[in-house]
Amino acid sequence: MSDDPLVWATPAGTPSLGAAQGLGHRLFSRFRIGTRLAAMMALAALVSALLATMGVRGLAAANESLRMVYETRMKPVRNLDQVAHLMLSNQLQLQLALARPGDSDLTERGALSPELARQAARAIESNMLEIDRLWEEYSRAPKEQTETDLAERFAHERAVYLSAGVKPAIAALRSLEHHSAQRMAGTVHRLYERARPEIQALINHQFEQAHAAYEAGVRRHALTLQLSLGALIVSMLVLGFLGAMLIRSIVRPLQAVGTVFRRISAGQLDSHIVVEGKDEVSTLLFELRAMQRRLLTNEKAIYDLAFFDPLTHLPNRRLLRERIQNTLDAGADDAAHRALLLIDLDNFKNINDTLGHQVGDQYLVEIARRFSAIVRPPHSVARIGGDEFVVLLDHLPAAEAPALARAQAMAQELLDGIARPCELPGQVHHGSASIGICLFRRGGTTIHELLKRADTAMYQAKNAGRNAYRLFDPALQAELETRAALQAALREAIGADQLALDFQVQVGLDGHAVGAEVLLRWHHPVHGSVPPAQFIPIAESCGLILPIGQWVLQQACAQLGAWAAAPHARHLDLAVNVSARQFRSPDFVAQVREALAQAGAPPERLVLELTESLVLDDVADAVDRMQALSRHGVRFALDDFGTGYSSLAQLKHLPLHQLKIDRSFVRDIVHDRGDAAIVQTIIGMAANLGLCVIAEGVETPAQHQTLRRLACTAFQGYWFGRPQSAAQFEQWLAGAGAAPPTSPTPSEPTDATTTLP
Numbered sequence: 001m002s003d004d005p006l007v008w009a010t011p012a013g014t015p016s017l018g019a020a021q022g023l024g025h026r027l028f029s030r031f032r033i034g035t036r037l038a039a040m041m042a043l044a045a046l047v048s049a050l051l052a053t054m055g056v057r058g059l060a061a062a063n064e065s066l067r068m069v070y071e072t073r074m075k076p077v078r079n080l081d082q083v084a085h086l087m088l089s090n091q092l093q094l095q096l097a098l099a100r101p102g103d104s105d106l107t108e109r110g111a112l113s114p115e116l117a118r119q120a121a122r123a124i125e126s127n128m129l130e131i132d133r134l135w136e137e138y139s140r141a142p143k144e145q146t147e148t149d150l151a152e153r154f155a156h157e158r159a160v161y162l163s164a165g166v167k168p169a170i171a172a173l174r175s176l177e178h179h180s181a182q183r184m185a186g187t188v189h190r191l192y193e194r195a196r197p198e199i200q201a202l203i204n205h206q207f208e209q210a211h212a213a214y215e216a217g218v219r220r221h222a223l224t225l226q227l228s229l230g231a232l233i234v235s236m237l238v239l240g241f242l243g244a245m246l247i248r249s250i251v252r253p254l255q256a257v258g259t260v261f262r263r264i265s266a267g268q269l270d271s272h273i274v275v276e277g278k279d280e281v282s283t284l285l286f287e288l289r290a291m292q293r294r295l296l297t298n299e300k301a302i303y304d305l306a307f308f309d310p311l312t313h314l315p316n317r318r319l320l321r322e323r324i325q326n327t328l329d330a331g332a333d334d335a336a337h338r339a340l341l342l343i344d345l346d347n348f349k350n351i352n353d354t355l356g357h358q359v360g361d362q363y364l365v366e367i368a369r370r371f372s373a374i375v376r377p378p379h380s381v382a383r384i385g386g387d388e389f390v391v392l393l394d395h396l397p398a399a400e401a402p403a404l405a406r407a408q409a410m411a412q413e414l415l416d417g418i419a420r421p422c423e424l425p426g427q428v429h430h431g432s433a434s435i436g437i438c439l440f441r442r443g444g445t446t447i448h449e450l451l452k453r454a455d456t457a458m459y460q461a462k463n464a465g466r467n468a469y470r471l472f473d474p475a476l477q478a479e480l481e482t483r484a485a486l487q488a489a490l491r492e493a494i495g496a497d498q499l500a501l502d503f504q505v506q507v508g509l510d511g512h513a514v515g516a517e518v519l520l521r522w523h524h525p526v527h528g529s530v531p532p533a534q535f536i537p538i539a540e541s542c543g544l545i546l547p548i549g550q551w552v553l554q555q556a557c558a559q560l561g562a563w564a565a566a567p568h569a570r571h572l573d574l575a576v577n578v579s580a581r582q583f584r585s586p587d588f589v590a591q592v593r594e595a596l597a598q599a600g601a602p603p604e605r606l607v608l609e610l611t612e613s614l615v616l617d618d619v620a621d622a623v624d625r626m627q628a629l630s631r632h633g634v635r636f637a638l639d640d641f642g643t644g645y646s647s648l649a650q651l652k653h654l655p656l657h658q659l660k661i662d663r664s665f666v667r668d669i670v671h672d673r674g675d676a677a678i679v680q681t682i683i684g685m686a687a688n689l690g691l692c693v694i695a696e697g698v699e700t701p702a703q704h705q706t707l708r709r710l711a712c713t714a715f716q717g718y719w720f721g722r723p724q725s726a727a728q729f730e731q732w733l734a735g736a737g738a739a740p741p742t743s744p745t746p747s748e749p750t751d752a753t754t755t756l757p
């Protein structure tokens, strides 16, 4: 389970991001991803446009500088240069006109070549026109003050040159006046020399200006280049940073979403998801958080359902088992004792039956509340069934005595807690419980075994009268286990042909056999010969007595049927023991009648032995059933008589035929006057009620004599014959049993009695 907060800005497992980054994420997450991407694209487009504009403008500026160099500086330079050349040309034309070809001394001769003079005049005129045009063109261009000043000075010299030099020179040429021409040539030359520095100054000025413009252009170009590159780098950095932030603002939250998914799929539902921002991923995280909460709620509900009792909210059997297992699995060095206290509320069923299940539930909730208040960690309490709770005491002392004392103290505390009056709708209930305590240590046993031990001890507490606790007793446990094993084996007994019937003779006063009692035998291949006193109660408790009893009845009736056809045996009664559950079964009467009919046995020879407790449990019903069968001819004997404190008043309503004096009175009858008195009373009482009497367990001639003296008329016991198989019994009947004995001879312990007293 992790407590890391899972914020989309700081995904799980990552140390928290820097403050600026966190801020950036928070800023970004305010906008949807689409908006963010569109804004980024727009910004990139804007930066590109700015860069392009900057470049274009820089190029334009550089271009303008070049144009300026050429247009406003180089062209005038050329014009001015031409003007200078034209003026020089005038100079040369005049010298050409004055110098006759082949004539070295023209001055002296005083004549001009007309043709050359005219040519020179025309050329000079043309030059002057061209100079005017060039100057005109130059003059039109705007100028700064320095240039204007220089231009005006040259214009003045040019005007002087024209008026005082060139024009008179042209006139002299046209008039072919050599001398004048020669003189004017000198003037023109002089004026030209005067004007030349002025125009040169202008040209130089232009060159300087052109150079300045050129240098400005170069600087502008370099600046543009630097600015563009700088802007490009800066914008690339800014856009790169923003792009990285943008990518991160999308990728990191998506990673966080992935982490959440991983944790959820791994079943870890307690991550603290903090959702910031309003973008798509935030929405997704928000939904995830809602989903996680729902899953957590559901998981908790599932966990509660699986491990807790919905009514009391206490741990259920499953969680208890886990906890017990943990204590059993404790480390080898753990010598501490633990204890299980199995608590079963006494008579809880009564609350349910009388006040209703809702009140029963209320009572359980209140008891659970009291237990929870008493049992504090490291101990725990669980509800494992309707009214069954288990307290697991952990970390008890390693020594047994103090551990036991602590467990007993806790049991007493729990009993006290339950004993406090509980206000229920309709009544104030004073409850109690039975608690079974079982002490244990790590390893060596199983949960099942521990719960079984606690259960055994709890039943001991119940049997001890409830509202008590008992410690687990291994001897009792062994007995119960044997009982359970016998019960399982008994289920197979009839089918496996392990049951058999023995017959024990009953004799009359004259020593003749008057009947026999059928005694059930169980020969188990492993358990050996199991005495009926051991397995009949088991068969009773688990209901197996019904099929077994029916089988005994059928076998006994079959034997009666067989005896009815044998002259030496047809006078014998056959007594069959009937258990309470068998007698109370709805179709018991029908079963007996059917068994008799099927075997063709005479009903008047059948004696059913009932016990006092069986009959007295519900006298009216017993009387009904007995009468129904009595009408059919069947008779009844009251077995083990004298042990059940029957009252005479009740006995006289029963359609009984015989009382069987329990052998506990016969055992010491010879020496114990009390027993003899009881037997005498029973015999007297039977005579008053018109009942026959038979004494059980007659083992010695002395007992026989005493009983005879007390007017007992029939006897059963080892002295006359031990229980034996049908074949042995018939063999005995056919022999010595048919004739009345003259003197009593004790029976051999193992063999059937062949000689009667």
Ligand code: C2E
Binding pocket: 504, 518, 519, 520, 531, 532, 533, 536, 549, 552, 576, 577, 578, 579, 609, 639, 640, 663, 696, 697, 698, 699, 716, 717, 718, 719, 723
């Ligand atoms: P019970 O009906 O009182 O049977 C008489 C018991 O006394 C028999 O024990 C018999 O073997 C024993 N016994 C007879 N003579 C003497 C004697 O001289 N000395 C001593 N010490 N014992 C003598 P068993 O066979 O062990 O039967 C025990 C009880 O089991 C019976 O007591 C009866 O209650 C029950 N039982 C036996 N067979 C059946 C049956 O088929 N159905 C039912 N429901 N119970 C039966």
Ligand code: MG
Binding pocket: 517, 577, 609, 639
């Ligand atoms: Mg009996």
Ligand code: MG
Binding pocket: 639, 640, 660, 662, 663, 696
């Ligand atoms: Mg008996």
